[in-house]
Amino acid sequence: MALLLPGTANQGTPRPAAATAVATRLTIDVVDYDSAGAIRFAGAGPAGAELRVYVDNGHVGGAQPDATGRWAMSPQNQPAPGLHRLRVDQLDPAGHVVARAEVPFQREVPTADPSPEQARYVVQPGNNLWRISRGVYGRGIRYTTIYQANRDQIRDPRLIYPGQVFALPDAPAAGTAPAATSRSR
Structure with a gap:
């Protein structure tokens, strides 16, 4: 979507603004x-x-x-x-x-079929507890399950860091997906 900027006495008619932001920082x-x-x-x-x-x-x-x-x-x-x-x-x-x-x-070394007590997740750049929970449990609101199981590593659930390894209690078995009714929409 392009925004129209109002014209000025020097510029005349409105013109479209840049549609996409270009990264300037590494x-x-x-x-x-x-x-x-x-x-x-x-x-x-x-x-x-x-x-x-x-x-x-x-x-x-x-x-x-x-x-x-x-x-x-x-x-x-x-x-x-x-x-x-x-x-x-x-x-x-x-x-x-x-x-x-x-x-x-x-x-990590990929495992064929981790048991729930072995289920772990390595935090990668850009992750947050909501996204991890939505991917593992099908519902972002279940981030509290991950938070409670890893309180020794997580002081603030809004702040997690790449490289942290979290236990995932009650994670579905490998190859199974959460029920369709529990997926975020």
């Missing part, structure tokens, strides 16, 4: 896995900027934000299971670091 928004288990990183940054991506201070690749400021990359060498640090550096034309974003993440 961020890491996603640490994700595809169905085969390959990891993918994504985020935002100034359009056309040169980015270098590191896992545990080892260079794993580069990326360049598109015209809207979004970037994504999948490293050829996948990190081993365990706790890692993802770092993205933005470089100026001379090759100097002008911005940096860094987050912890944990890579």
